[in-house]
Amino acid sequence: MNNLLSIFKALSDKNRIRILLMLSKKKLCVCEIQDILGVTVSTVSKHLSILRDIGFIADEKEGKWVNYSLNTASKDIVLNQIILILPFYLNDDELIQSDFEKVNTVCRKDLCNV
């Protein structure tokens, strides 16, 4: 029950939903997600830790960066179903479409090393 509640609580935030859908398109690092969401790095990091703890996403080091990716191989029924359903539900959403465009053009090297 508590596990299930954690899943729904994790999904009760607009920015976390946006992150999940971004990651369904492409692996991203924290600073790229920050750029797209328009919130501070610490806030993004907090959201990512919530999504990671549940098993929605996975992280992996690549040079200086940590790449986050969607975990499509979860054994959890609810997690799997949610990840399948989300795109059908939100592909037409204006904000999500705008996020998708940014995902394609975002460049971590421009964002950092200022």
Added chain:
Amino acid sequence: MNNLLSIFKALSDKNRIRILLMLSKKKLCVCEIQDILGVTVSTVSKHLSILRDIGFIADEKEGKWVNYSLNTASKDIVLNQIILILPFYLNDDELIQSDFEKVNTVCRKDLCNV
């Protein structure tokens, strides 16, 4: 997006999950649900209004009482999927099993008219 968020927020509460699963077994009135959950009537009423507004449940008058029932015919993809998945996920949950037993024995006439 906001619709989806409302759905997940509605599901982010233990008592609302319990209510949904109770109603999957039997139609219940507010005072019966109150007895099983062990919270005040006003709290139950608030939970029910949240679930009703989204379309998870429906209400219907019967004499003095309002019967609440699970809306299994929702056109919403997420709502439908959630209602299908919840039992698989929680049938083994201790609290839910205890709720199910109480659902079978609860009697609204004993609860009211004290």
Added chain:
DNA sequence: GTATAATTTCGCTAAGTAACGAAATGAGAT
């Protein structure tokens, strides 16, 4: 080894929400 840069953690504030009791509502029963 030290410097650099991305990420995480910490302390705080503001907004949101579950719970309660009391008052208001509304429909059935007399």
Added chain:
DNA sequence: ATCTCATTTCGTTACTTAGCGAAATTATAC
């Protein structure tokens, strides 16, 4: 028509949580 009783709404309190900036951490690159 009035009374009764289930239910809803209102006002309040306590708790949770998203967001921020600063400090701490971690690991790469020189």
